[in-house]
Amino acid sequence: MTATLTGVDVAPPLASVKRRRRVPGWLAVVPLLVFVAVAFGVPAIAMLNGAFSVKNQTTGATSYSTANLTTSLQGAYLTALLGSVKLSAVSAGIGTVLGLPLAQVVVTSRFRVLREAALTASGVLANFGGIPLAFAFVATLGNAGVLTKHLGLSDKGWDLYSFWGLVVVYLYFLIPLMVLTITPALEGLRSQWREAAQNNGATALQYWRHVALPVLLPSLLGGFVLLFGSAFAAYATAAAMVGSSVPLVTLQIADAISGNVLVGQENVALALSLDMVLVAGLVMAVYLPLQRRSARWLDA
Helix, strand or coil: CCEEECCEEECCCHHHHHHHHCCCHHHHHHHHHHHHHHHHHHHHHHHHHHHCEEECCCCCCEEECCHHHHHHCCHHHHHHHHHHHHHHHHHHHHHHHHHHHHHHHHHHCCCHHHHHHHHHHHHHHHCCCHHHHHHHHHHHHCCCCHHHHHHCCHHHCCCCCCHHHHHHHHHHHHHHHHHHHHHHHHHCCCHHHHHHHHHCCCCHHHHHHHHHHHHHHHHHHHHHHHHHHHHHHCCHHHHHHCCCCCCCHHHHHHHHHHCCCCCCCHHHHHHHHHHHHHHHHHHHHHHHHHHHHHHHHHHC
16 A cells, blocks of 8 residues: 555555565464474473483482383383284274275265264264263173173173273274275265276276275275374273273373382383384374375375
């Protein structure tokens, strides 16, 4: 805009215009960077410092070594880490297999209301966990649960407070998460591909085997990795249900911090946390390239 002085339009000074244009755009993300540095950077530094710090019980002096990391990969700690990996892999695998056909039903549904309701419910259920979820399953499938007594599941060997019982509980939020993850990829499948396969005499099974599944494979693997990470980091549900009967690394971290087993193992808990971060880092290292590869196929 221009200012009017005695009826004559006067342009703003050129220096002020240049000054406004020289303001860098990255300044807008500074608050976000500060938040990330405080919320994630400070805890990460504290975790690294504690994981490599060893306190001498006699002199009280603190030194840096890998003793805590070595301890975290031995005995009961290693068993718990492997137990979490096994539980997460099994739960994620079953969730991937069951979530794909359910998502396909949602995508191909002719009823828009049903489709939106299913996706909304998946979003809610994918974030439902912790103690409320544990209580719901204890009341339903526990030793004195409604379905357990009504169907006589105890006589058939059912035990909610076991490895497979925990898998069933985890599937409650992993399957909806898989539906949300794989739905965009299913929507990206071109109808022309199915029509071309049908014109060449391919059956529905052959279409899925030779066309759809190869295209969806990166997204399926990416969904599996995402489900694995979600199950691997879960704590409250397992703590409320199984306690220490199922060895899990998250429960071991809580026991080490609170001193339920041994006193003065706080730094070992931080080393276990570092092990979890490394596993999560490997998971993300696999997940991100798969997502990019899938995007190239579906956006082409």
